[in-house]
Amino acid sequence: MLDNNGVTISRGRKTKFYSWNDFECFYPYSERFIASHSQDPAIEEKREKIYEVDKSIEGEIFYLRKKPNNILDRLHKTFVVIYSKADNFNEVNNFLVNYLERKAMQNSTDLGLVFYEFK
Numbered sequence: 001m002l003d004n005n006g007v008t009i010s011r012g013r014k015t016k017f018y019s020w021n022d023f024e025c026f027y028p029y030s031e032r033f034i035a036s037h038s039q040d041p042a043i044e045e046k047r048e049k050i051y052e053v054d055k056s057i058e059g060e061i062f063y064l065r066k067k068p069n070n071i072l073d074r075l076h077k078t079f080v081v082i083y084s085k086a087d088n089f090n091e092v093n094n095f096l097v098n099y100l101e102r103k104a105m106q107n108s109t110d111l112g113l114v115f116y117e118f119k
Contacts, residue, residue: 002095007064009082009118016117018080020099022066027105028093029061060089062096063110066117076113 001008006019066078084092096102103109 002092007080007082009080011118014118018064018066023064023080023100024067025065025101025103026096027063027065027103027109029063029105032105032107032109059084059086060092062092063105064096064100076115077110078115078117079110080117082118 001010006017006022008015008017060083062082062084063079064082066080068074082092093102
């Protein structure tokens with residue numbers, strides 16, 4: 001559940017609220033797969049089409065990166081993972097942009113010492 005105050009995530013019996021101030025940015029996860037790997041424009045066009053079809057079937061996964069609270073938190077990354085449905089991934093993205101900076105997901109974004117909440 002997204003609202004003006006933040007994000008409330010429920011999974012099974014577990015529910016947790018996060019304020020928008022808890023996060024520094026967000027990443028659309030599937031964008032990491034459309035990074036250019038070929039210099040052939042036809043291949044890149046096909047890759048983009050596959051990406052769009054995939055989102056229309058499965059929706060999108062968003063990684064919300066939490067701000068570090070102390071010096072020890074700077075040694076690792078923590079992401080809160082939220083999932084959109086196929087029919088609302090654009091709305092979720094547009095809502096998140098109102099509160100958080102959107103960054104491009106790279107192959108190295110979620111490397112290193114990483115913790116996930118609600119993945």
